[in-house]
Amino acid sequence: MSLAGNVALNVDSKQKIDRLLSNNVVALRAVHQAASWPRSRFPIDSNIGAAYRPLHHHSIYQLALLTRAEALLRANAGDVASAVESIAASFGLARTLAADLNTSAAWIRSMCLQLIGSSLEELLGQHQVSKTDLKRLLRLLSDVENESKFDRVLAGQRAVDLTAYYLPQELFYQVTRPDLGREQSILFSMIFRALRMTGIRDLDSLSYVNGADEWMAMSRLNYPERLTKAKELDQRFETYLSRRPHFMLSRKLRSIAESEAGFAEKAAYLRAAQAALAIEGHRLEKGQLPVSLDDLAPRFIAVVPTDPFDGRPLRYKRLEKGYTIYSIGRDSADNGGKETKRRTRVMNHQDITFTVAR
Numbered sequence: 172m173s174l175a176g177n178v179a180l181n182v183d184s185k186q187k188i189d190r191l192l193s194n195n196v197v198a199l200r201a202v203h204q205a206a207s208w209p210r211s212r213f214p215i216d217s218n219i220g221a222a223y224r225p226l227h228h229h230s231i232y233q234l235a236l237l238t239r240a241e242a243l244l245r246a247n248a249g250d251v252a253s254a255v256e257s258i259a260a261s262f263g264l265a266r267t268l269a270a271d272l273n274t275s276a277a278w279i280r281s282m283c284l285q286l287i288g289s290s291l292e293e294l295l296g297q298h299q300v301s302k303t304d305l306k307r308l309l310r311l312l313s314d315v316e317n318e319s320k321f322d323r324v325l326a327g328q329r330a331v332d333l334t335a336y337y338l339p340q341e342l343f344y345q346v347t348r349p350d351l352g353r354e355q356s357i358l359f360s361m362i363f364r365a366l367r368m369t370g371i372r373d374l375d376s377l378s379y380v381n382g383a384d385e386w387m388a389m390s391r392l393n394y395p396e397r398l399t400k401a402k403e404l405d406q407r408f409e410t411y412l413s414r415r416p417h418f419m420l421s422r423k424l425r426s427i428a429e430s431e432a433g434f435a436e437k438a439a440y441l442r443a444a445q446a447a448l449a450i451e452g453h454r455l456e457k458g459q460l461p462v463s464l465d466d467l468a469p470r471f472i473a474v475v476p477t478d479p480f481d482g483r484p485l486r487y488k489r490l491e492k493g494y495t496i497y498s499i500g501r502d503s504a505d506n507g508g509k510e511t512k513r514r515t516r517v518m519n520h521q522d523i524t525f526t527v528a529r
Contacts, residue, residue, distance in 0.1 A: 180247045188244045195237055202234055203256065206263025210270075228268070228279045235264050235283040242290040246297055254294050255304045261287045262311045269318045272327020281437045284315060288440045288525070295447055295527045296493075302455055309448045309472065312441055321434070322387040329383040332423060336376060382408060382424045394435055394479035401431040432501045435479040436523055439498035442476035443525035446485055446496045450527075460494055463487060486522075493528040 180188070192199065242257035261283065268280040291308065294300065300308070366372040389400045405428040446464060449472035453461045461467055464475045464487045475484045478498045486497050488508045497508040500523050510524045 185244065188240050192241055198234060199237060199241065202238060202264060203260045206260040228275055231264055231267060232279050232282060235261055235286050239286045239290055243293060246294045251298045251300060258287060258290045272324055273331060274324060274328050277321060277324045281434060284441055285437055288444050291444050292525055295451055296529055299455060300451060305448050305452050309445060312445045315441060321390040325383055325387045325390060333376060379423060386427060395482045398431055398435055401428040438479050439523045440525060443485055443496040445476050447525050447527055460489060495524050495526040498523040
């Protein structure tokens with residue numbers, strides 16, 4: 172089942188959200204202001220290299236939860252225009268992470284975008300949105316995919332990792348593992364010295380650079396070819412590691428296929444949101460839902476979004492009340508739009524749905 176939909180807040184929930192928003196007025200004002208700028212980001216200095224800690228990522232996600240709550244409260248109050256502004260602010264938050272060249276930022280950004288999808292699903296499930304706002308939201312969603320340059324993220328992460336790996340011994344664990352106790356520090360220092368003296372560290376670094384290059388090249392591919400190549404890359408790395416252990420390769424380049432499938436799931440959900448906005452445009456103009464997604468292009472959307480998992484157009488299913496758009500998900504099985512709780516989808520591997528029950 173979706174996280175969103177026709178979520179009717181009870182009096183107690185409304186009061187709690189209202190108190191939350193009242194206690195964060197200054198933060199929300201700043202978020203809405205920053206969202207109106209083409210580019211903005213937290214003041215960070217990545218020139219310090221391996222010592223850089225992206226502490227602002229947690230703050231951005233907390234702000235995304237805040238704007239999600241704001242959009243939910245406004246949608247339930249019937250204030251559609253204000254709910255759209257809250258969702259637009261959430262896009263601004265996600266945009267602040269687009270220039271952060273590390274994998275942590277990419278994951279937090281994808282989580283923020285997941286919240287945006289839920290906000291849209293909730294809003295469309297309750298209200299008709301104006302033509303102007305539908306176009307605005309559709310443009311913001313299209314920009315999100317254009318901003319996703321994961322190869323740049325991997326390049327930045329590789330630079331930080333290599334800087335850390337070649338730090339002096341006394342700084343290496345201070346930066347990478349500040350939590351180590353005295354006995355562990357001594358043990359790891361011995362391992363570090365052995366890796367350096369035997370030349371294994373250099374071989375390890377070279378393998379990591381080559382592996383990261385392959386991942387970057389793969390990330391430039393379109394879905395679903397990108398997912399196929401990720402599985403092949405995973406298998407080759409696992410075979411290589413079974414023959415010769417590598418510290419960086421095993422820590423930084425494991426479970427690539429799993430990571431890519433996670434990104435593909437979120438991409439599928441956002442593409443379904445794009446299709447839903449186009450459907451709402453069709454409903455607003457024609458007074459009825461489209462028979463198929465083919466009815467949407469090119470008037471309401473440039474092209475029908477494809478499923479990242481098989482490359483075919485997303486599935487569209489009319490319901491007794493409303494409709495659902497869905498991706499077949501990582502199991503590549505069409506379950507007819509059968510929903511599952513988002514927090515358990517990774518285990519169940521069911522369809523990825525965007526449902527508007529209106």
